[in-house]
Amino acid sequence: MTDYGLERNRMKGTPLDSIETWPIETWQCEGTDFDSFQKNICKFFDWSCARDLDGPDFTWQMYLGVLKPHDAGAAAHAIMARLISSSGFVQLQSEASYDVVIVMPVKGALSLQHKDAAVHKIAPGHAIIYQPMTETRISHAADGETCEVYLIKLSYAWVQRFLFDILQLPVERDLHLGPVIDLATPKARVLSRLVETLCSDAFTAQSRDLSGSLQHRLVETFSHLLLESIPHRYSERMQANKGGPMPNYLRLARDFMHREARSNPSMVAVARAANISVRTLETSFRQHMDVTPHAYLRTLRLKMAREALSDPNDTRPIAEVAADHGFPHAGRFAQYYTQLFGESPSQTRRKGPGAG
Numbered sequence: 401m402t403d404y405g406l407e408r409n410r411m412k413g414t415p416l417d418s419i420e421t422w423p424i425e426t427w428q429c430e431g432t433d434f435d436s437f438q439k440n441i442c443k444f445f446d447w448s449c450a451r452d453l454d455g456p457d458f459t460w461q462m463y464l465g466v467l468k469p470h471d472a473g474a475a476a477h478a479i480m481a482r483l484i485s486s487s488g489f490v491q492l493q494s495e496a497s498y499d500v501v502i503v504m505p506v507k508g509a510l511s512l513q514h515k516d517a518a519v520h521k522i523a524p525g526h527a528i529i530y531q532p533m534t535e536t537r538i539s540h541a542a543d544g545e546t547c548e549v550y551l552i553k554l555s556y557a558w559v560q561r562f563l564f565d566i567l568q569l570p571v572e573r574d575l576h577l578g579p580v581i582d583l584a585t586p587k588a589r590v591l592s593r594l595v596e597t598l599c600s601d602a603f604t605a606q607s608r609d610l611s612g613s614l615q616h617r618l619v620e621t622f623s624h625l626l627l628e629s630i631p632h633r634y635s636e637r638m639q640a641n642k643g644g645p646m647p648n649y650l651r652l653a654r655d656f657m658h659r660e661a662r663s664n665p666s667m668v669a670v671a672r673a674a675n676i677s678v679r680t681l682e683t684s685f686r687q688h689m690d691v692t693p694h695a696y697l698r699t700l701r702l703k704m705a706r707e708a709l710s711d712p713n714d715t716r717p718i719a720e721v722a723a724d725h726g727f728p729h730a731g732r733f734a735q736y737y738t739q740l741f742g743e744s745p746s747q748t749r750r751k752g753p754g755a756g
Contacts, residue, residue: 498556550599557742576633664726
C-alpha cells in the first residue's frame with residue numbers, strides 16, 4: 401500500500417479496502433483541530449494552510465480517492481476529494497508545479513491569487529482550474545458555519561500523456577488554463593456533475609466494488625471531458641479539422657517521416673519526398689498540425705524508442721536504444737524523453753509492457 405505520510409486522526413477504520421491491485425485507493429477521515437487538518441489532508445495536495453487563530457474550533461471531514469500509477473514510487477495520477485470544514489482556511493502552494501488543480505465550491509466562496517497577479521473570486525456555480533506555476537494562494541470563506549469544496553488534482557505527467565495520446569504531438573507544460581469556469585454552460589454542467597460524483601463519499605465508499613479497469617476508465621473519462629470542456633492551449637487542436645483538410649503533399653511528408661523516422665532524415669529529405677520546399681513543409685505543419693516538422697519527427701522517434709524500452713525482449717542498453725532511434729547523445733535523449741512522457745527511460749524499462 402502506498403504510504404502518503406498521513407497521521408490518521410480519527411479514521412473511520414483504515415483506508416477503505418486499499419489493496420495494492422486496485423488502482424483507486426480510498427480514504428475517509430475526520431478531525432477536531434486544525435493541526436490534524438494540516439497534517440492529514442494538506443500532504444495529499446502539497447499545501448501549506450493557515451486560518452484565523454481567533455476563530456471557532458476547527459472540525460473537518462474528508463472523503464478522498466487516489467488513482468495510483470503502476471510505479472509505486474511515482475506521484476498519484478489523480479486525487480479526488482470532498483472536503484467539509486467548520487470554518488474557512490487559506491491554502492498556499494509555494495513550490496512551483498505544472499499539475500492541474502480544480503477547486504469547486506459547494507458552500508462558501510473562494511478567491512485565487514497567483515503571485516503578482518489579479519485576484520479571482522468565485523461562488524458556487526463556478527470552479528477554479530489552474531496550474532500553480534508560481535506561488536498560489538486560495539482563500540476558502542465559509543458560508544455560515546460550513547465550508548465545503550470538491551478538489552481534484554491531476555498530475556501533469558498524466559495530463560501530458562493523455563493529451564499526447566489524443567494529439568500525437570509534443571505537449572507544452574503551460575496549458576494556458578482558465579482560471580475560472582462558469583458551470584452554467586452545457587459542457588461544464590456535465591463536468592460539474594462528474595466532479596460531484598468522483599468526489600462524493602458514495603463513490604469513495606463504493607468504488608471498491610468496481611473492477612480496477614472500470615475505476616481507471618471512469619477517471620480517464622473525466623480527464624477527457626475536462627480537456628474538452630475548458631479552454632486551454634490545445635482546445636482548438638482537439639477539435640476536428642482545425643486547419644481544413646490535410647493537403648496530399650503533407651500526407652506524403654508525414655508518411656515518409658513514419659517510414660524513415662529511425663534514420664532521422666533531414667527536413668530537406670522530407671520536403672523532397674513530398675515534392676515541396678522546406679518553407680512549405682514548415683508552414684503546412686504549423687497550420688495543420690500545430691507543430692514544426694522537426695518536433696513532429698523527434699516525437700515519432702521518441703515514441704518508437706518508448707516502444708522498444710517497453711519490450712521485455714529488448715535488453716539492449718538504453719544508450720544503444722537511443723542511438724538506434726537517432727539520438728546519439730544519451731543525456732539529450734533522456735531530457736527529451738522525460739519532457740514528453742513524464743518519466744525517465746529507465747523508469748519506462750522498469751515498468752515494462754504496461755508503460756504505454
